[in-house]
Amino acid sequence: MTEPLLVVAPMESLTGMPFRRVHAHFFGSVDRYYLPFVTPTTLPRFTDRQMRELAPEVNAGIHAVPQLLTRRPADFIWAAKALADLGYDEVNLNLGCPAGTVVAKGKGSGFLREPAQLQRFLDAIFSADLPIAISVKTRIGWADEKEFDLLADVYNHYPMMKSLTIHPRLRTDFYKGDVREKVFEEYFASFKMPLGYNGDIITVADIRRVSERYRPLAHIMVGRALMADPALFRKAKGGKAATLKEIQNYYDALLESYRVAFGNLKNSLMRMKEYWFFQHNLFDGAEKAVKAIYKAKTLEDYTDAINRIYETCPLRSEALYGWKKPLADD
Ligand SMILES: Cc1cc2nc3c(=O)[nH]c(=O)nc-3n(C[C@H](O)[C@H](O)[C@H](O)COP(=O)(O)O)c2cc1C
Numbered sequence: 521m522t523e524p525l526l527v528v529a530p531m532e533s534l535t536g537m538p539f540r541r542v543h544a545h546f547f548g549s550v551d552r553y554y555l556p557f558v559t560p561t562t563l564p565r566f567t568d569r570q571m572r573e574l575a576p577e578v579n580a581g582i583h584a585v586p587q588l589l590t591r592r593p594a595d596f597i598w599a600a601k602a603l604a605d606l607g608y609d610e611v612n613l614n615l616g617c618p619a620g621t622v623v624a625k626g627k628g629s630g631f632l633r634e635p636a637q638l639q640r641f642l643d644a645i646f647s648a649d650l651p652i653a654i655s656v657k658t659r660i661g662w663a664d665e666k667e668f669d670l671l672a673d674v675y676n677h678y679p680m681m682k683s684l685t686i687h688p689r690l691r692t693d694f695y696k697g698d699v700r701e702k703v704f705e706e707y708f709a710s711f712k713m714p715l716g717y718n719g720d721i722i723t724v725a726d727i728r729r730v731s732e733r734y735r736p737l738a739h740i741m742v743g744r745a746l747m748a749d750p751a752l753f754r755k756a757k758g759g760k761a762a763t764l765k766e767i768q769n770y771y772d773a774l775l776e777s778y779r780v781a782f783g784n785l786k787n788s789l790m791r792m793k794e795y796w797f798f799q800h801n802l803f804d805g806a807e808k809a810v811k812a813i814y815k816a817k818t819l820e821d822y823t824d825a826i827n828r829i830y831e832t833c834p835l836r837s838e839a840l841y842g843w844k845k846p847l848a849d850d
Pocket of ligand 1 (some may be wrong): 529530531532533534555556557587614615616617657687718719720721741742743744745
C-alpha cells in the first residue's frame with residue numbers, strides 16, 4: 521500500500537513565500553505546501569498582495585496548493601478558476617480557522633455551525649464544473665463532537681472531493697488540549713473520499729503510527745512541528761536529521777528572505793521570533809535562552825541570542841512538543 525504524502529499545513533504568517541522557498545531549498549522532502557488562506561473578494565481579481573503568494577513564479581519548483589476562505593460560492597468559483605489559470609491543480613477550502621473575526625462572518629470553522637448552508641455552498645462549487653480539483657480542510661465541529669455526524673454526512677455527498685483533511689479539534693478547542701483522535705478513528709472508514717490527518721504530529725514515530733493505523737491515508741499534514749524541526753519529513757522518508765550547520769544556514773537564509781520580502785529589519789526580526797517559538801524545541805534546555813531572542817530589538821541582539829542557543833544547547837534528534845497548550849487557560 522502506498523505511503524501517505526507528507527504535506528505542510530497552511531499557516532498564516534509562517535508558511536508564506538519566504539518560508540516555502542527557503543525550506544524547499546534546504547530540506548525539501550515535502551510533497552505539497554498548502555498556502556495560508558486567501559480571502560477572495562467580490563471583485564473578481566486577486567490583489568497585488570495576494571499575488572505575492574500566488575504568482576506561479578513565486579512557487580516555481582514546489583507543489584503548492586492555494587487555500588480559499590469564503591462562504592460565498594460566487595467568490596470561490598471565480599477564485600478557483602483564476603487559480604486554475606495560474607496553473608494550480610488543486611484548491612483547498614478552509615473550514616477550520618477559529619479566529620473570532622473569521623467565524624463572526626460565518627467563515628472558516630464558523631461555517632460548521634450551519635451544515636445546511638454549507639451543503640448548499642458545496643453543491644454550488646462542486647456542480648460548477650471547475651477546471652481544478654477541490655479539497656477541504658475541516659475541524660470536527662463547533663462545540664460538540666456529535667456535530668461531526670451531520671458534517672461527515674454532508675461531506676460524503678461529495679466523493680469527487682480531492683481530499684478531506686481532518687483536524688480533529690472543535691472550534692471551541694482552538695489549539696488547546698489533545699486532538700480528539702478517537703473521532704477521526706470512529707469516522708475513518710465511513711468516508712468516501714481520500715482522507716488527510718492533521719494535528720499534533722511531532723516526531724517520525726508519530727508519522728509512522730498514524731500511517732500504519734489509518735490505511736489508506738492520502739496524506740499527513742504537519743504544521744507547527746515542521747517549524748520546530750524543518751527536517752522532519754526528510755527523516756520520515758529515510759533521510760538524516762538536521763545538522764547544526766543546516767539550521768544555521770537555514771535561519772540566515774530565512775532572515776535574508778524576509779528582509780527582501782518586507783524591506784524592513786524590524787518586521788523581519790518579529791517574524792523570526794515566531795519561528796523560534798517553535799524552533800527552540802529542537803534544542804535541549806533552550807527555554808531560557810529563547811527569551812533573549814524574543815527580547816531582541818536589534819540585529820546584533822538577535823544574532824547574539826541565536827548564537828547562544830547554537831553554542832550552548834545541544835541539538836536534539838526530535839523536537840519536543842513544547843508549544844502544547846493545556847485544555848483550560850487557568
Ligand atoms: C499561526 C497559525 C496560522 C494558521 N493558519 C492557517 C491557515 O491559514 N489555514 C488553515 O487551514 N489553517 C491554519 N492554521 C492551522 C494549521 O494549518 C493546522 O491545522 C494546525 O496548526 C494543527 O496542525 P499542527 O499540530 O501540525 O500544527 C494555522 C495555525 C497556526 C498555529
